[in-house]
Amino acid sequence: MPIDAANPVPPNFPRAVGPDQIPPHVPKELIRSVGLTMGPDFLAAPHDYMKKLHDEQPPIYYDVSPMGNMWHFIKHEDCLFGLRHPEFFSNEGATPFPRDPNDYFYFIPIEIDPPHHRKYRNIVDPLFCPAGVKQLEGLIRQRANDLLDEVEAEHARSGECEFTTAFGRPLPVSVFLDIMGLPQDMRDTFVEWAVQLLHSSTREDMADAMKKITVYLKGAIAEKKANPDDGVVSLIANAAPDGVPLSDPEIFGFVCFLFIGGLDTVFATLNNIWLHLARDADLRAETIRRMETDPDKVVEELLRRWSVTFSGRVVEQDVEVRGVQLKKGERVTFILPAANFDPEVFPDPLKVDYDRPRKTILAFTVGVHSCMGGHLARLELKICLQEWLKRIPNFEVKPDTHIEYRPGGVIGPEFLPLTW
Amino acid sequence: MPSVTYVEANGASHTVDVAVGENVMRGALYNGIEGIAGECGGAASCATCHCYVDPDWTEAVGGPADGVEEELLEATACPPTSASRLSCQIIMSDALDGLIVHLPERQF
Numbered sequence: 001m002p003i004d005a006a007n008p009v010p011p012n013f014p015r016a017v018g019p020d021q022i023p024p025h026v027p028k029e030l031i032r033s034v035g036l037t038m039g040p041d042f043l044a045a046p047h048d049y050m051k052k053l054h055d056e057q058p059p060i061y062y063d064v065s066p067m068g069n070m071w072h073f074i075k076h077e078d079c080l081f082g083l084r085h086p087e088f089f090s091n092e093g094a095t096p097f098p099r100d101p102n103d104y105f106y107f108i109p110i111e112i113d114p115p116h117h118r119k120y121r122n123i124v125d126p127l128f129c130p131a132g133v134k135q136l137e138g139l140i141r142q143r144a145n146d147l148l149d150e151v152e153a154e155h156a157r158s159g160e161c162e163f164t165t166a167f168g169r170p171l172p173v174s175v176f177l178d179i180m181g182l183p184q185d186m187r188d189t190f191v192e193w194a195v196q197l198l199h200s201s202t203r204e205d206m207a208d209a210m211k212k213i214t215v216y217l218k219g220a221i222a223e224k225k226a227n228p229d230d231g232v233v234s235l236i237a238n239a240a241p242d243g244v245p246l247s248d249p250e251i252f253g254f255v256c257f258l259f260i261g262g263l264d265t266v267f268a269t270l271n272n273i274w275l276h277l278a279r280d281a282d283l284r285a286e287t288i289r290r291m292e293t294d295p296d297k298v299v300e301e302l303l304r305r306w307s308v309t310f311s312g313r314v315v316e317q318d319v320e321v322r323g324v325q326l327k328k329g330e331r332v333t334f335i336l337p338a339a340n341f342d343p344e345v346f347p348d349p350l351k352v353d354y355d356r357p358r359k360t361i362l363a364f365t366v367g368v369h370s371c372m373g374g375h376l377a378r379l380e381l382k383i384c385l386q387e388w389l390k391r392i393p394n395f396e397v398k399p400d401t402h403i404e405y406r407p408g409g410v411i412g413p414e415f416l417p418l419t420w
Numbered sequence: 421m422p423s424v425t426y427v428e429a430n431g432a433s434h435t436v437d438v439a440v441g442e443n444v445m446r447g448a449l450y451n452g453i454e455g456i457a458g459e460c461g462g463a464a465s466c467a468t469c470h471c472y473v474d475p476d477w478t479e480a481v482g483g484p485a486d487g488v489e490e491e492l493l494e495a496t497a498c499p500p501t502s503a504s505r506l507s508c509q510i511i512m513s514d515a516l517d518g519l520i521v522h523l524p525e526r527q528f
Contacts, residue, residue, distance in 0.1 A: 370459045
């Protein structure tokens with residue numbers, strides 16, 4: 001039965017955790033504990049780890065973890081199949097993000113299965129489609145150059161620049177505030193909240209961040225209802241698909257999801273790419289050269305090579321994939337960075353090759369829930385590469401730096417001190 | 421506002437208004453028409469908004485917009501023909517009022 005987004009109730013799916021809760025139908029040879037996002041191999045070099053999954057694991061395996069047991073899909077073909085068949089792989093209850101059960105809401109549209117999710121996408125798609133985000137191009141370029149002024153000033157002062165705090169984090173937040181119609185003076189506060197929410201080691205810290213975000217967003221929604229403008233918060237707050245205004249939980253769940261979905265992923269993408277550009281002078285030179293002629297190919301290949309996240313679903317009805325039986329209620333994670341390294345589709349997968357034959361990359365997933373911010377992310381990455389490389393074509397990781405990754409659903413270096 | 425008629429592979433036909441400047445893929449999505457996925461959102465990168473332009477309209481609509489569309493049309497789930505286009509690359513104009521496109525059986 002479709003869920004009623006106006007009257008949300010917490011899902012009640014069983015959650016299997018640990019070796020005592022492996023369903024009896026799972027073949028022994030498919031039971032693994034690969035340490036995704038937590039194990040030492042992952043934390044040492046997460047993207048190398050993603051490639052090694054293909055060498056060391058079967059295409060589909062049942063991962064047993066203290067964070068919850070689930071099926072992992074690593075093949076490109078299987079991820080495409082799963083993400084394109086919501087009748088087998090549902091989004092309901094598949095977003096493992098804690099919410100107050102007494103004030104529950106769905107993340108919209110990610111947790112809404114078709115056909116209902118289209119109602120929500122139609123509200124914002126005109127702004128997030130290629131033609132929509134293109135209107136932001138001049139503004140994004142301005143934001144990037146404003147930050148680059150600060151970056152160069154900091155480098156002149158101290159001889160180094162910590163990329164994540166100076167550029168990787170504030171840039172996407174600035175752009176996010178512009179598109180949402182929220183004031184720029186919230187930039188540093190938003191960065192702080194997002195980092196606290198997504199990178200805290202305690203549940204208390206996360207809950208505290210969530211509380212602050214909730215209070216702010218609810219205030220912003222009320223303000224936009226009173227004084228509509230052309231930003232996304234106002235568009236959602238005042239939307240009335242088929243003449244029916246959205247309810248408060250729908251509005252909040254939609255705006256809150258954009259906050260969570262839109263910030264950390266772009267941070268991490270920039271941070272990963274800049275780390276590798278800093279480490280590899282040949283890649284930098286090649287990137288500068290090819291950005292002149294084929295910026296879209298460069299952006300697509302970098303997004304394939306440094307994809308940052310995963311996609312989760314719950315099995316909606318029993319299904320067999322590649323000879324493996326999956327039962328209703330079991331959880332599946334599509335390991336998108338691994339799918340982008342499937343050697344059958346992307347030979348020599350760790351190599352950055354701007355002339356690869358065109359294939360569907362999974363950085364933004366596929367299917368009806370493919371990332372609504374994908375075009376904005378592509379444009380931001382393109383502009384950042386163009387503007388940064390124009391002003392700072394050569395840069396390196398500060399000598400003797402240990403690059404640290406932390407466990408979590410978004411992959412990227414925590415800090416990246418650069419010198420040039 | 422100009423209208424477009426989408427004919428599904430099973431013969432079901434839907435006529436809807438699509439604003440000038442909007443693309444034909446989005447016209448389908450906004451109106452809940454099955455048979456067009458458009459999963460890349462109109463970036464000409466996924467080939468899941470394949471359609472066959474009705475013979476009466478191929479001349480007015482014209483061929484692929486560029487080399488990228490041509491390349492993608494070789495990778496569609498259902499076989500392409502000389503009438504194949506990616507509907508995200510067909511931009512509505514008054515001249516296309518009454519356009520008829522036929523949708524393939526599947527998009528992936």
